[in-house]
Amino acid sequence: xxxxxxxxxxxxxLTRPSIAAxxxxxxxxxxxxAAPDAKSDETAPKLSLIAASTSVTLNSWKEDxxxxxxxxxxxxxxxxxxxxxxxxxxxxxxxxIQQILQDGATTRTRxxxxxxxxxxxxxxxxxxxxxxxxxxAKVLERTETFCPNNASxxxxxxxxxxxxxxxxxxxxxxxxxxxWGVENGWASNTYSAYYSSPVELAPxxxxxxxxxxxKYRDLFxxxxxxxxxxVVVRERSWEDDSSGSAxxxxxxxxxxxxxxxxxxxxxxxxxxxGTPPAPGAETSGAGPSxxxxxxxxxxxxxxxxxxxxxxxLGRLAATAEVGDGPGQTDGSRQAPAARPNxxxxxxxxxxxxxxxxxxxxxxxxxxxxxxxxxxxPGKDYLAFSANVWNAGPAKLVVDGFRSPGKEVxxxxxxxxxxxxxxxxxxxxxxxxxxxxxxxxxxxxxDFASYRLLTADKKETVRSGKEAFCLANTDxxxxxxxxxxxxPDNTDLSTACGEQNSISVREVLDVGSGDTYTxxxxxxxxxxxxxxxxxxxxxxxxxxxxxxxxxxxGNNSALRKVVLGGEKGARTVTVPPHHLVDAN
Numbered sequence: 001x002x003x004x005x006x007x008x009x010x011x012x013x014l015t016r017p018s019i020a021a022x023x024x025x026x027x028x029x030x031x032x033x034a035a036p037d038a039k040s041d042e043t044a045p046k047l048s049l050i051a052a053s054t055s056v057t058l059n060s061w062k063e064d065x066x067x068x069x070x071x072x073x074x075x076x077x078x079x080x081x082x083x084x085x086x087x088x089x090x091x092x093x094x095x096x097i098q099q100i101l102q103d104g105a106t107t108r109t110r111x112x113x114x115x116x117x118x119x120x121x122x123x124x125x126x127x128x129x130x131x132x133x134x135x136x137a138k139v140l141e142r143t144e145t146f147c148p149n150n151a152s153x154x155x156x157x158x159x160x161x162x163x164x165x166x167x168x169x170x171x172x173x174x175x176x177x178x179x180w181g182v183e184n185g186w187a188s189n190t191y192s193a194y195y196s197s198p199v200e201l202a203p204x205x206x207x208x209x210x211x212x213x214x215k216y217r218d219l220f221x222x223x224x225x226x227x228x229x230x231v232v233v234r235e236r237s238w239e240d241d242s243s244g245s246a247x248x249x250x251x252x253x254x255x256x257x258x259x260x261x262x263x264x265x266x267x268x269x270x271x272x273x274g275t276p277p278a279p280g281a282e283t284s285g286a287g288p289s290x291x292x293x294x295x296x297x298x299x300x301x302x303x304x305x306x307x308x309x310x311x312x313l314g315r316l317a318a319t320a321e322v323g324d325g326p327g328q329t330d331g332s333r334q335a336p337a338a339r340p341n342x343x344x345x346x347x348x349x350x351x352x353x354x355x356x357x358x359x360x361x362x363x364x365x366x367x368x369x370x371x372x373x374x375x376x377p378g379k380d381y382l383a384f385s386a387n388v389w390n391a392g393p394a395k396l397v398v399d400g401f402r403s404p405g406k407e408v409x410x411x412x413x414x415x416x417x418x419x420x421x422x423x424x425x426x427x428x429x430x431x432x433x434x435x436x437x438x439x440x441x442x443x444x445x446d447f448a449s450y451r452l453l454t455a456d457k458k459e460t461v462r463s464g465k466e467a468f469c470l471a472n473t474d475x476x477x478x479x480x481x482x483x484x485x486x487p488d489n490t491d492l493s494t495a496c497g498e499q500n501s502i503s504v505r506e507v508l509d510v511g512s513g514d515t516y517t518x519x520x521x522x523x524x525x526x527x528x529x530x531x532x533x534x535x536x537x538x539x540x541x542x543x544x545x546x547x548x549x550x551x552x553g554n555n556s557a558l559r560k561v562v563l564g565g566e567k568g569a570r571t572v573t574v575p576p577h578h579l580v581d582a583n
Contacts, residue, residue: 043103047220049076049210049225051074052073058232059234069199069208071210073190074189074190075212076182077184081165083165083179084179086179087178090578093579127190142196144192145196149167149168150193152186154186155185168475205231207228210228349412352417352423354418354423356548357394360389360541360557361540361557366517367537367583369527381528385516389511399414407433409503411429415548429544441498442496442504448542453537473512474513480511528570532563535561536559541555
């Protein structure tokens with residue numbers, strides 16, 4: 001991101017060219033003169049830590065104290081891009097990171113020390129931040145993770161107009177591969193946002209000193225140069241916001257389709273109505289994110305450099321009323337990839353010999369015991385998040401077409417050759433309109449199925465959720481062949497149509513997955529009367545094999561859980577899944 005709907009969840013950050021463009025303009029101002037010479041003969045990128053401003057003002061909200069230390073510091077890359085491939089062979093294997101070095105037409109790889117990274121959120125302990133109060137007393141010292149894909153912009157006018165890298169580092173615990181990078185001639189925000197906690201600071205003036213830690217200075221040849229930034233902390237209240245944006249954003253974020261207004265906040269599939277997101281700074285360096293929040297936390301808000309001086313939108317920094325303009329969208333624009341074919345396919349259906357998608361399931365995560373809320377009081381439910389992703393090498397494209405008087409659209413899967421030309425199609429079920437509040441979009445039928453199995457792998461409970469609107473919420477593996485680092489339809493506002501739609505296109509791009517959180521009665525598993533013991537949550541993609549794939553043998557994933565407790569107070573223990581010890 002996680003989607004705030006009664007059928008899905010937002011988590012973390014897909015590419016938004018408008019954000020990158022706005023950031024580019026902002027960062028360039030005032031920094032170009034200090035940019036290093038990009039024409040060095042060295043083959044390794046030249047990296048520098050810079051501060052976009054000598055002073056920043058941060059808000060501490062009375063209703064939710066805590067300051068997010070977005071200090072406006074950036075890592076610049078000259079003489080080439082600062083690029084990495086991060087992956088693991090399986091969940092039994094550790095995460096491995098390689099630096100990619102480009103020397104003209106020659107590409108070299110440099111394997112970095114084992115254990116340098118343990119997940120896909122970025123380079124841990126990359127910067128050290130020290131904060132002193134007005135009297136010179138140290139009030140904070142800590143290190144922060146750096147995601148090279150953070151909010152970024154150009155530092156010189158002849159740099160590439162757009163960055164080729166994704167715009168976040170994935171936080172899904174079952175991510176398999178990621179691509180990180182700071183484009184040549186660009187700078188990336190060093191603030192780690194949701195990967196670190198806010199700091200409680202009294203209103204006043206502070207001095208922050210920020211530097212890259214010695215380990216990374218030695219590893220990448222970064223100068224030992226500390227940046228100093230004046231920090232003004234001001235206390236504010238949601239009631240002080242005369243525009244009402246802080247309060248309205250809280251309301252809209254939990255009210256269904258309005259939650260998709262912000263390009264960096266993808267709707268949570270399955271969050272109960274009224275569920276508030278965790279707080280985040282309005283210039284969060286880690287957002288937007290595909291999947292931050294598909295478990296317990298929502299996606300970080302879109303991130304723009306301090307030099308752009310975005311208007312503060314309050315604690316939630318969300319969305320619905322900010323309009324449609326540079327760096328933001330109210331959902332009124334439809335992504336090009338989400339546009340369906342204008343007419344039903346003609347000619348004979350065919351299943352051509354061209355690349356197909358490969359749907360795979362991730363093990364369930366975000367597993368908790370929840371109550372039945374007002375819908376089913378007194379019952380115990382096992383809630384979880386589940387993701388089905390596309391390993392490629394071709395994207396999944398499904399179009400729905402409506403016949404007058406019919407409640408269900410006829411759905412077709414489309415196939416493309418290596419040049420992107422449509423060369424075939426086949427019927428693949430249907431799409432239905434879901435009129436319930438918090439949904440109100442078209443669902444593709446039989447995309448996935450969720451089942452609770454007994455210890456001997458026999459089905460005992462099945463989720464009632466099997467129809468979905470497809471969207472690229474999570475970057476699962478951007479190292480696979482043909483992975484799209486900048487998918488378009490990343491939330492429901494661009495992917496799911498309206499009640500009066502005559503046709504709908506739903507796409508799952510290569511490398512991306514779609515997370516649903518099953519935490520409402522009818523979606524989560526009713527465990528009220530189940531005996532304690534060992535069970536398995538099964539996530540099954542394409543359960544009826546209606547979609548054409550390269551491989552149907554990898555569609556199932558299991559996650560072991562152990563139920564305990566008593567009725568009304570059930571518990572769940574989730575053992576590690578090989579090396580992944582994340583619930």
